[in-house]
């Protein structure tokens with residue numbers, strides 16, 4: 233139950249109907265095997281859910297961020313993890329907003345039909361981390377090609393994608409007026425790249441999240457794969473962040489609702505000292521608090537969606553929604569462990585898995601400190617700290 237009426241009930245009903253085929257055991261087995269939920273992502277793709285934001289002229293549903301956010305929320309709310317497939321939703325936006333007509337015609341219909349997967353975006357580097365403008369990977373023009381050298385880290389879903397958007401420096405830092413200039417984005421055909429200048433090394437990690445180190449040694453990319461204008465890539469990546477943050481907020485809200493529902497159900501059923509544990513206010517109150525904080529975060533998520541879909545500035549709202557939702561979901565995860573006692577640690581209850589999964593969102597794709605820094609500087613006018 234939620235306090236506010238849920239928006240898009242018809243979309244939710246259709247998604248829940250599809251998700252009946254994927255019970256908790258399915259996600260648990262995939263997690264235990266450190267596998268990829270192939271059948272789940274295929275089902276979402278075949279039903280067109282990952283193409284909701286692609287315009288109809290390219291074979292998508294032509295819907296907004298609001299509808300896309302419902303898809304992502306429901307994935308996490310059913311016990312799954314949208315981290316396996318959310319890249320497709322926001323990477324596509326970069327191509328849509330900044331790609332040429334030719335590029336859109338070449339890639340978007342395939343992405344909409346599921347023939348092509350655009351699940352990966354390569355930005356983060358090991359030596360520069362959050363300080364993106366200092367990145368070291370270079371792409372130098374040589375005739376009709378760019379030659380890429382450098383290294384990336386934490387690049388997700390490369391092994392389950394056909395295409396990747398890559399950010400690299402095309403003009404040395406010393407030759408640009410502003411450090412945000414001189415970087416460009418490219419579409420990399422992963423089948424052409426792997427073994428021919430690009431090496432992929434998987435990173436074992438706390439979550440079952442396919443993510444990798446990438447090494448580039450003279451990788452050649454056709455010049456026609458440059459997206460937009462050379463030198464403006466960082467701006468294009470920033471353009472996509474509001475959608476990304478709002479979608480992640482929706483995923484966290486899906487997680488938070490899953491945790492609250494599981495905690496409440498367990499607290500109603502589990503009897504200790506001859507009473508349901510949920511009769512104790514020490515058990516009730518944290519769950520009630522989680523519910524309140526989730527509902528508040530959800531209001532900010534809708535505010536961000538509405539502004540984005542109305543083509544209004546929404547940087548503050550998207551950042552605040554991500555902050556509130558990631559906090560609410562992690563707090564709800566922590567309470568769910570406590571409410572389940574020892575069983576919170578047992579894999580068969582799925583709480584420990586979802587706990588690990590939702591913890592990620594305080595760090596990636598953007599860490600909480602960077603959101604606070606955005607709000608301090610851009611909303612409150614405090615001095616820039618870096």
Ligand SMILES: Cc1cc2nc3c(=O)[nH]c(=O)nc-3n(C[C@H](O)[C@H](O)[C@H](O)COP(=O)(O)OP(=O)(O)OC[C@H]3O[C@@H](n4cnc5c(N)ncnc54)[C@H](O)[C@@H]3O)c2cc1C
Nearest residue numbers: 353354355356361362386387388441443596597599601618
């Ligand atoms: C599972 C996973 C999947 C990922 N997938 C992708 C992907 O697909 N593509 C991609 O490009 N990247 C991806 N990332 C990378 C992710 O975006 C970064 O990990 C994240 O942005 C933080 O960067 P960092 O790890 O280099 O941390 P650092 O930049 O080293 O920062 C470490 C800590 O210090 C804090 N910090 C740093 N500077 C400041 C400051 N000035 N003020 C206050 N605090 C500061 C940060 O907030 C953080 O908490 C992924 C990461 C993970 C863990």
